[in-house]
Amino acid sequence: MPTPSDTIRLTTAQAIIRWLSNQFIEIDGEEMRLCGGGFGIFGHGNVTCLGEALYGVQDELPLYRGQNEQSMGFAAVGYSKQWLRQRFMFCTASAGPGTSNLLTSAALAHANRLPMLLLCGDTFITRLPDPVLQQMENFGDPTFGVNDAFKPVVRYWDRITHPAQVIQSLPAAIATMLDPADCGPAFLGLPQDVQGWTYDYPAVFFEKKVHRIRRISPDADEVADAAALLKTAKRPMIIAGGGVQYSRAVSELTEFAEKHQIPVVETIAGRANMLATHPLNIGPIGVTGSNSANEIAAKADVIVAVGTRLQDFTTGSWTAFAKDARFISINAARHDAGKHMSLPVVGDAEVSLGALAAAVADYETPRDWSSLAQKHRRAWDAYVAENVAHGNRPASYAQAIGVVNDLCDPRDRVVAAAGGLPAEVTANWRTLDIGTVDVEFGFSCMGYEIAGAWGARIAQMQQDPDQDTIVFVGDGSYMMLNSDIYSSVLSQKKLIILVLDNGGFAVINKLQNNTGNESFNNLLSDCPTITAPFSVDFEAHSASQGAIAEAVSNPAELGEAFKRAKASDKTHVIVMKVDPYEGWTAEGHAWWEVGTPHITNSDRVREAHVDWETSRDLQRKGV
Numbered sequence: 001m002p003t004p005s006d007t008i009r010l011t012t013a014q015a016i017i018r019w020l021s022n023q024f025i026e027i028d029g030e031e032m033r034l035c036g037g038g039f040g041i042f043g044h045g046n047v048t049c050l051g052e053a054l055y056g057v058q059d060e061l062p063l064y065r066g067q068n069e070q071s072m073g074f075a076a077v078g079y080s081k082q083w084l085r086q087r088f089m090f091c092t093a094s095a096g097p098g099t100s101n102l103l104t105s106a107a108l109a110h111a112n113r114l115p116m117l118l119l120c121g122d123t124f125i126t127r128l129p130d131p132v133l134q135q136m137e138n139f140g141d142p143t144f145g146v147n148d149a150f151k152p153v154v155r156y157w158d159r160i161t162h163p164a165q166v167i168q169s170l171p172a173a174i175a176t177m178l179d180p181a182d183c184g185p186a187f188l189g190l191p192q193d194v195q196g197w198t199y200d201y202p203a204v205f206f207e208k209k210v211h212r213i214r215r216i217s218p219d220a221d222e223v224a225d226a227a228a229l230l231k232t233a234k235r236p237m238i239i240a241g242g243g244v245q246y247s248r249a250v251s252e253l254t255e256f257a258e259k260h261q262i263p264v265v266e267t268i269a270g271r272a273n274m275l276a277t278h279p280l281n282i283g284p285i286g287v288t289g290s291n292s293a294n295e296i297a298a299k300a301d302v303i304v305a306v307g308t309r310l311q312d313f314t315t316g317s318w319t320a321f322a323k324d325a326r327f328i329s330i331n332a333a334r335h336d337a338g339k340h341m342s343l344p345v346v347g348d349a350e351v352s353l354g355a356l357a358a359a360v361a362d363y364e365t366p367r368d369w370s371s372l373a374q375k376h377r378r379a380w381d382a383y384v385a386e387n388v389a390h391g392n393r394p395a396s397y398a399q400a401i402g403v404v405n406d407l408c409d410p411r412d413r414v415v416a417a418a419g420g421l422p423a424e425v426t427a428n429w430r431t432l433d434i435g436t437v438d439v440e441f442g443f444s445c446m447g448y449e450i451a452g453a454w455g456a457r458i459a460q461m462q463q464d465p466d467q468d469t470i471v472f473v474g475d476g477s478y479m480m481l482n483s484d485i486y487s488s489v490l491s492q493k494k495l496i497i498l499v500l501d502n503g504g505f506a507v508i509n510k511l512q513n514n515t516g517n518e519s520f521n522n523l524l525s526d527c528p529t530i531t532a533p534f535s536v537d538f539e540a541h542s543a544s545q546g547a548i549a550e551a552v553s554n555p556a557e558l559g560e561a562f563k564r565a566k567a568s569d570k571t572h573v574i575v576m577k578v579d580p581y582e583g584w585t586a587e588g589h590a591w592w593e594v595g596t597p598h599i600t601n602s603d604r605v606r607e608a609h610v611d612w613e614t615s616r617d618l619q620r621k622g623v
Contacts, residue, residue: 016170039386230304234366235369236296238262267286272328305342384428485545
C-alpha cells in the first residue's frame with residue numbers, strides 16, 4: 001500500500017495510460033475496467049510517447065487500429081451506446097489533420113450525450129521548433145490552434161502543458177463523462193514534448209478506483225408539482241427517450257405506464273424502450289413517426305417527457321402537440337428538463353419515475369383514452385404489415401427492413417444513421433427485445449453506420465457474443481465511410497451489413513422534390529457534372545476488404561442471403577438495389593420546419609412554399 005509520500009517517476013503519457021488502466025466501474029455488482037481500450041492511428045504527434053505508453057498495456061487497454069480518425073470516433077460512440085454510457089473508449093490521433101478528423105465524431109458524441117475520451121497530439125509547448133509539420137499557425141495568438149476547434153463540441157477540454165496537470169485533469173474528464181447531466185466527450189490536447197516529460201507522481205494517484213454512476217434524486221417540490229398536474233390529466237401521454245435506457249429505467253417506465261395506464265410513444269433515440277407487442281406502446285412519434293403516436297400527441301393534454309431532449313424530429317418542429325398541452329420533463333440535465341416551459345423534474349429517470357408514481361398514488365388514465373390509443377396502434381400495425389410486404393412492387397427500404405425483422409434473433413442489434421433509413425427503421429421496425437435499436441439521429445451523421453456498428457460489436461462481444469450486429473446503410477453513406485468493413489474483418493468482429501443502393505442521396509432528393517424543386521445534384525443521374533455514369537460494384541468492393549459479399553435482386557433473395565449471413569462467422573455484406581422514388585413510408589409524418597424560398601420564379605416551388613407554411617399556425621411559440 002503506497003503512502004502519500006511515495007512517488008513514481010513517469011512520463012506524462014505513461015501516467016495517463018497507467019491511471020486509465022486502474023479505473024474501474026461497478027455494473028450490476030460486477031467490477032470491470034471503465035475504459036474498454038481505444039482506437040488509434042499513430043503519427044508523429046502521438047506515436048513516440050503515447051504509443052510507447054500504450055505498448056505495455058495491450059491486454060488491459062486493447063488498441064484497435066482504425067482506418068480513419070472520424071470512423072474511430074464513431075466506433076467509440078457505438079461502443080458507449082452499447083454499454084449504455086457506463087463504459088467508454090479513447091481515441092488517439094496525431095497532431096494536425098489526424099486530430100481534426102475527429103471533430104465530426106466529437107460533435108456526434110456531444111449531440112447524443114455520449115462519453116468518449118480524445119487523446120490528441122498537439123504542437124510543442126516550448127515553441128522552439130515552430131512552425132512544425134501540420135501546425136496551423138495563428139499570427140495573432142500562438143496559443144490558438146486546431147485543437148481549440150474542439151471546444152464547442154466537447155463537454156470537457158484541456159491542454160496539458162505540464163505533467164502535473166493530469167493529476168487534476170484526468171479525474172475531471174472522467175467525472176464529466178460519467179455525469180448523467182453533463183455526459184459527453186472529453187478532450188485532452190497533448191503537446192508532443194510534454195508527452196515525454198517526466199514528473200514524480202504520487203503513487204496513490206494510480207491506486208485502483210471503482211466508479212459508480214450517480215442517480216440524481218429529484219426535488220420533492222418539483223415532484224409534487226408534476227404529480228398535481230398529472231392528476232388533472234384526461235388524456236396523458238409519455239414520451240420515452242434514449243435517457244430511459246441510459247438510466248436503466250426501462251422496467252420502471254413500463255411499471256409506471258402500466259400502473260396508471262398511460263400510453264407511451266418513443267423518440268428515435270428511445271426506440272426499443274418497449275416491445276412492439278406491449279399494449280401501451282403506441283409507436284414512434286414525430287417527423288419519422290407513426291400515425292398512432294402522432295394522433296394521440298395531437299390530443300394529449302399532459303405529456304410526461306422522460307429522458308428526451310425534445311429535438312425537432314420528435315416534436316414535429318413543435319407542431320405535434322395541442323397548443324394548450326402541458327409538459328412534465330424528467331431529465332438528469334437541467335438544460336433539457338426546462339425546455340418549452342415544461343414543469344421540470346431534474347433527476348434520474350429511474351428514481352424520478354418512482355417518486356412520481358408514489359406522488360400520483362392511485363391515479364389512472366380514463367379507459368376511453370387508452371382504448372383510443374390502442375385502436376390507433378392496431379391501425380398503424382396493419383399499415384406497417386402492408387408497407388413491409390413484398391410482391392409485385394419495386395424493392396424498398398421498408399421491405400428490406402421487414403425481411404430482416406422477420407428473420408433476425410430478438411437480441412440482434414440494429415444500427416442505422418442519416419439519410420432515409422433512420423426514418424424507415426424508426427417507422428417500420430417492430431422491436432423484439434429491449435435496447436436493440438441504434439438509430440443515430442442526434443447528429444444525423446452519414447458514415448456512422450458501419451463504424452458505429454463495429455464499435456457496438458466490440459462491446460457486444462463482451463456482453464452477448466452469440467447475437468449479431470446488423471447494419472442498414474445506403475449507398476451514399478457507404479461511399480462516404482466504409483473502411484471499417486476492413487476493420488471488422490481484421491479484428492474478427494462480425495457484422496451483417498445490408499447495402500441498399502438507390503443511386504445517390506435519395507431522401508434529400510425526396511425533400512427537394514417535396515418542396516417543389518427539380519431533382520438536382522442528389523441522385524447520380526441528376527448531377528450535371530457527372531458525364532460518365534458508373535455504378536459501384538458494392539459486392540466486389542466489400543469482398544476486396546475481406547468480407548463475404550453477395551448481391552441480391554429482390555427481398556425474397558435478401559431473406560435467403562440473410563440466413564446465410566446469420567450462419568456465417570465473418571462479416572457478411574448483402575447488396576440490393578431499391579427504388580429511389582417508390583416505396584417510401586408515406587404515413588406517420590409530422591410537419592418539419594425547413595427553409596423554403598419566399599421568392600422564386602418556379603410556380604411549383606412557390607406552391608410548395610405556401611403549402612409548407614400552412615402548418616406553421618400549429619407551431620408552439622416557445623411555450
